[in-house]
Amino acid sequence: MAQYLLSVHGSDTDEMPDDVQEVYAAVDSFNKEVQASGSWVFAGGLNPASTATVVDGTGNGDPVITDGPYLESKEHLGGFWIVDVPDLDAALELARRGSAACRGPVEVRPFQPEPDA
Amino acid sequence: MSESGPADPGHADLDRVFRSEHGRVVATLTRRLGDIDLAEEAAQEAYLIALQRWPESGLPPNPGAWLTTTAHNRAIDRIRRESTRDSRQAQAPMISDTGDDPGDPISSVVDDRLRLMFTCCHPSLATSAQVALTLRLLGGLSVAEIAGAFLVDEAAMAKRLTRSKQKIKAARIPYRVPSDAELPGRLRGVLATLFLVFNEGYLPSAPPGLPTENPGTPTEPGNSVPVSPVRVSPVQVRAESVGAAHGAIRTDLCAEAIRLTRVLATLMPDEPEVLGLLALMLLTDARRASRVSGGGLVVLSDQDRSRWDQDLIAEGHDIVRGCLRRGRPGRYQILAAINAVHTDAASVHATDWRQVLALYDQLLAVDPSPIVALNRAIAIAEVDGPTAALEILDGLPLAGYHAYQATRADLLRRAGSPEAAASAYQRALDLTGNPAERAFLRGRLDELGAAPDRGG
Numbered sequence: 001m002a003q004y005l006l007s008v009h010g011s012d013t014d015e016m017p018d019d020v021q022e023v024y025a026a027v028d029s030f031n032k033e034v035q036a037s038g039s040w041v042f043a044g045g046l047n048p049a050s051t052a053t054v055v056d057g058t059g060n061g062d063p064v065i066t067d068g069p070y071l072e073s074k075e076h077l078g079g080f081w082i083v084d085v086p087d088l089d090a091a092l093e094l095a096r097r098g099s100a101a102c103r104g105p106v107e108v109r110p111f112q113p114e115p116d117a
Numbered sequence: 118m119s120e121s122g123p124a125d126p127g128h129a130d131l132d133r134v135f136r137s138e139h140g141r142v143v144a145t146l147t148r149r150l151g152d153i154d155l156a157e158e159a160a161q162e163a164y165l166i167a168l169q170r171w172p173e174s175g176l177p178p179n180p181g182a183w184l185t186t187t188a189h190n191r192a193i194d195r196i197r198r199e200s201t202r203d204s205r206q207a208q209a210p211m212i213s214d215t216g217d218d219p220g221d222p223i224s225s226v227v228d229d230r231l232r233l234m235f236t237c238c239h240p241s242l243a244t245s246a247q248v249a250l251t252l253r254l255l256g257g258l259s260v261a262e263i264a265g266a267f268l269v270d271e272a273a274m275a276k277r278l279t280r281s282k283q284k285i286k287a288a289r290i291p292y293r294v295p296s297d298a299e300l301p302g303r304l305r306g307v308l309a310t311l312f313l314v315f316n317e318g319y320l321p322s323a324p325p326g327l328p329t330e331n332p333g334t335p336t337e338p339g340n341s342v343p344v345s346p347v348r349v350s351p352v353q354v355r356a357e358s359v360g361a362a363h364g365a366i367r368t369d370l371c372a373e374a375i376r377l378t379r380v381l382a383t384l385m386p387d388e389p390e391v392l393g394l395l396a397l398m399l400l401t402d403a404r405r406a407s408r409v410s411g412g413g414l415v416v417l418s419d420q421d422r423s424r425w426d427q428d429l430i431a432e433g434h435d436i437v438r439g440c441l442r443r444g445r446p447g448r449y450q451i452l453a454a455i456n457a458v459h460t461d462a463a464s465v466h467a468t469d470w471r472q473v474l475a476l477y478d479q480l481l482a483v484d485p486s487p488i489v490a491l492n493r494a495i496a497i498a499e500v501d502g503p504t505a506a507l508e509i510l511d512g513l514p515l516a517g518y519h520a521y522q523a524t525r526a527d528l529l530r531r532a533g534s535p536e537a538a539a540s541a542y543q544r545a546l547d548l549t550g551n552p553a554e555r556a557f558l559r560g561r562l563d564e565l566g567a568a569p570d571r572g573g
Contacts, residue, residue, distance in 0.1 A: 002289050087291040088241060089299070108241075110288045 003041060003111040004091040007080040008104045012048040017103075026101040034083060034094060041082040049076035078104075082111075126176050135164050138181040139257025140380070144229035145185050147292060150192055153254065153282050159195070163188035230255060231384045232292050234377075238307040239290045246281040247310045248317075253278055255380075256373045266317065266370055304385075308394050308449060311378050315398050318370030319405075371402055389443045393450030396436035400456035403429035418465040430460045451480045470499035487513045491521060494528075503532040519548035523558060530565065539565050 017023065034040045049069040057063040069076055081098060085091050088108070095106040126134075139160065146156035163184045177183040237250040249267075252258045258266075264274035284290070295303040378395045385391050407420040415421075437457040440450045455476045462468040477493035490513055498506035507528050515521035526541035542562045546555060 087289040088239075089291050089295075092241065108288075112287075 001084050001086055002091075002113070003082055003084050004088075005080055005082055005107075005109045005111065006091070006095050006098055007107045007109070008078050008098075008102055009075045009107065010078045010104050011075050012050060012078075023101070023103055027098075030097055030101040031081075033097075034081065039083045039085050039090075039094065041084050043079070043081040045079035046077060126171055130176075131168060131171060134176065134180045135167075135184075136257040137376075138184055140230045140233065140255035140377075141181050141228075142184045142188055143254050143257075144233040146188055146192060147233060148229050149189060150196075151292075153285060155192055155195070156188075157254070159188035159192035160184065162191045166191075227294055228384050230380060231294050234307050234381065235294055235303060236285060236290055236292050238303075238310045239285075240303070240306055241288065241290060242281055242284065244310070244313065246277060246284075247306070248313055249274065249278055250281050251310055251377065252314065252370075252373065255377055258369075258373065262369075304388060304390065307381065308390060311374050311381070312394060312398075312449075314370055314377070315374035315401075318372075318374060319401060371398075371405075374398060375402065389440050389445050390447040390449050392436050392440055393447060393453045396433045396440070396453035397449050397456060399429045399436070400433035400453060400460050402426070403433065403460060417459065422463065425460065433457060433460070446479060446483070448480065448483050451476055451483065455480075468499075470496055474500050487515050491515060491524060495524060498528055498531070503528040507532060517548065519545045519554070522548060523561075526561065530561075535565050 031040075031043060034043075052069040054066040054068070054070045055063050056066070079102070081094070083091060083094055085094065088110070091108050091110075095108045099106040142160045142163065143153070143156045146159055147153050150156055150159070166187055167180075167184060171177075171180075233255055234251070237254055238247045242250070245267075249263055252263050252266075253260065260275050260278065261271050263278075264271040267274070269277075294300070375395070375398050378391065378398060382391045382395050403426040404417075404420060406426070407422065407424040408415055433453065434457050437450070437453050440446070440453070455473055458469050458472050458476070474493065474496040477489065477496050481489050481493055490509065494506040494509040494513075497509060507525070510521070510525050510528065513521065522541050522545035526538045526545060529535075529538035529541055539562060542558050542565070546558045546562070549555060549558075
């Protein structure tokens, strides 16, 4: 088994669709399916990127703290799932269903294996 | 195989054996070892040993099995050596689903090369990566050869291959034949990749849109023939810009694509589209010798049909007939059937254009794209005359496409509108930078008695 990050990127300024409740319901139902299948590790939705803070502790003195997201970008990570599945095909299938549910493209990225895996 | 027998296989014989066995050896070892890199390295070691031994001992009765066993033993040695140094090197196979699950009845039947094809052509890999991996791992071409064929430098190609193999490993792209539900879509990807390899070999001197015949569009004389059944790819675009460079290696690519498609057809005998693609390649390749003359391209109508390869045509026709009996048509089968009609005709005038048109109708139903509609219009011109074809062209959103303008020009010429034809030839000229193509279009313009820079 291997873990994958399924992430959804979107614009914070996008207007909510009129039927946003339907989107929530679809995602909720997808989440329940993933949980029931045993592939679920974690998932969550994020507040807008404007609520982000970047901390840079690489220097010698005090950390540099900056308001806003790390990447200057129109689109930001909005939410994600972490799933545990046998291979990429299984991850792509979950991504397909997740994408349909949340109405946005989903990026699939494998985690590095645990050191003792 | 070596004709000279056990006595003394020459270097060329050995190369041929290695190349034809490479896919099988790497595929089998990938399943056994669970790691493509390890499989490749082991295969390489086995070749080096064979290079030393076979010239003296002669070819073993089954060179492929000998290479696989030798490579496997080498790989095991290597794993043992490295595991004493670092136990983590001996970790379990990194490729998922090696197909050795005893509960999987298919695993004992499926040829490993089929698994490898589906892995190399996985949709999560870029098209260029799929092509490179397929040629390297299944075709046994060297990195330098692939780099030469695609006109990138060797280091860049090596990097592309390494990155792709890293992705296969890290993302756990499965090593298996897809399930029935996924198979049609995934098989289309494999066929598209093989056809891309073939086109790369075939099209450099006849890039998409060049006014000559090409695999997608064997059409009538003088008409520009735009299509390649796969969407124009970056690979083809590159080919278009470089002309006929590296001719020898590119001919190899055609042969390689046919060889791999033959393998696929053997492994998936019940998939008519695989056979369709094979027939399409054979019927296209059959015309190779007549396609080029004095460095220039020869359009279908002007080709010396006595130089067509009748063996390839006979084989292609056989396959097309077999496909027709199955009654499960698809785009490659239809394209092959169109090519069969063309190669069945003693001359362009003897061509059964009604049959060609009926096949384009069928193709349009499968693939309702403007490009297919453009090619269908060319058949319409033969059946109903150029005016009917021009009416169809007027409705196509292809005005910025040089092949569309060249086709339009030819139809206008035949419809008796030389000035409008000249203007369309000029637009076609403005839309292409390919020298061979420009030369062809200028020739047509000159025939119309128009100065090349006049028009509009």
